Amino acid sequence: MPEGPEIKLASEFINQVCKERPFSGQVRRSLVNKKNPEVEWNRDEYAIEAMSRGKELMLILRNIAKKDDQLSLSFHFGMSGLFELTAVDSVPKHAHLMFTTRCGQFVLSFVDQRRFGHWRVTDAWEASRGPCIITEYEAFKKNVVDHLNEAVFERAICEVMLNQAYFNGIGNYLRAEILHRCSIRPFDPAREVITTSGEQLLSACHSVANEVVQLGSTNYLHLHLERESNAFAAWLQCYENPKMKCIVDRSGRSIWFQGQPGKLVPKNAKQRHTRKRRAANDSKNKDQLKLASEGVEETNKGVKEEMSDEQPEKRRTRSTRRKPCV
Numbered sequence: 617m618p619e620g621p622e623i624k625l626a627s628e629f630i631n632q633v634c635k636e637r638p639f640s641g642q643v644r645r646s647l648v649n650k651k652n653p654e655v656e657w658n659r660d661e662y663a664i665e666a667m668s669r670g671k672e673l674m675l676i677l678r679n680i681a682k683k684d685d686q687l688s689l690s691f692h693f694g695m696s697g698l699f700e701l702t703a704v705d706s707v708p709k710h711a712h713l714m715f716t717t718r719c720g721q722f723v724l725s726f727v728d729q730r731r732f733g734h735w736r737v738t739d740a741w742e743a744s745r746g747p748c749i750i751t752e753y754e755a756f757k758k759n760v761v762d763h764l765n766e767a768v769f770e771r772a773i774c775e776v777m778l779n780q781a782y783f784n785g786i787g788n789y790l791r792a793e794i795l796h797r798c799s800i801r802p803f804d805p806a807r808e809v810i811t812t813s814g815e816q817l818l819s820a821c822h823s824v825a826n827e828v829v830q831l832g833s834t835n836y837l838h839l840h841l842e843r844e845s846n847a848f849a850a851w852l853q854c855y856e857n858p859k860m861k862c863i864v865d866r867s868g869r870s871i872w873f874q875g876q877p878g879k880l881v882p883k884n885a886k887q888r889h890t891r892k893r894r895a896a897n898d899s900k901n902k903d904q905l906k907l908a909s910e911g912v913e914e915t916n917k918g919v920k921e922e923m924s925d926e927q928p929e930k931r932r933t934r935s936t937r938r939k940p941c942v
Contacts (some may be wrong), residue, residue, distance in 0.1 A: 618693040620785025621828035630666035640718035649712040670748040670784030676736045688739035694732025719802035749785040772880040773809045774802035778918045789855040803878030862888045
């Protein structure tokens with residue numbers, strides 16, 4: 617599942633590929649996607665910008681001819697959501713919302729194979745989510761400390777860290793890596809952990825997430841990036857590591873750790889073995905990387921062709937010259 621770093625990288629990708637690339641026409645929703653709303657936006661020329669906040673991404677459509685005319689969309693990526701820029705004849709099978717460039721050569725798509733992702737037509741961040749661990753660090757710390765006396769912090773720290781009201785952007789791999797690097801037992805009471813080691817833990821939530829952003833690629837987001845996700849696999853110290861222990865928390869999620877689990881470990885907690893799962897994921901990632909590299913090559917080829925068209929060659933005739941995508 618994409619976590620805060622993946623959403624941040626997705627927003628950076630969108631801003632990169634949409635910079636100086638205007639879009640046009642009706643935003644299209646796939647015919648099979650009935651649970652998400654239609655997007656009533658049809659302009660001759662508009663720009664696309666993106667922002668991220670924890671596990672939420674905001675897409676802003678701005679009418680180039682009329683600056684105060686705009687529409688905002690809030691995206692939750694679910695289990696497999698991501699954005700892709702492809703040639704118009706290579707739109708992914710599982711694309712559910714599509715934005716076409718003015719030249720008609722490229723399409724920016726929200727792709728979601730498992731269909732757990734969703735979007736809302738709104739300019740407001742989701743009220744139930746707290747400040748972002750990456751972009752709103754000081755507000756994030758204050759929000760946790762201000763609510764420390766609430767009952768939710770009586771639960772195990774590994775379970776509280778999945779609560780997006782306080783740890784917006786943290787998911788399963790981040791919580792395992794953060795707790796491991798801070799040498800904190802995952803099933804110790806959250807209030808006790810934050811009271812005694814709060815500065816270390818909250819600082820790690822910010823710094824570890826930013827380490828992933830700096831890597832530039834993860835197992836969840838690699839289709840648009842030149843770096844392979846091998847760097848992310850090498851970065852992981854705890855998550856899905858067969859040398860680590862793995863048990864199921866009260867929410868049914870696996871938590872990886874080293875040493876003792878902590879005071880609030882569930883009775884008869886189910887243990888999971890990660891060796892086969894890690895091997896399967898490694899094999900899957902290799903296949904994905906092969907497909908991803910092919911996709912990047914095709915996209916880069918299209919972009920290069922587009923750029924070359926902006927400098928027409930003398931030998932080309934008017935009938936064969938393609939219109940530049942500007």
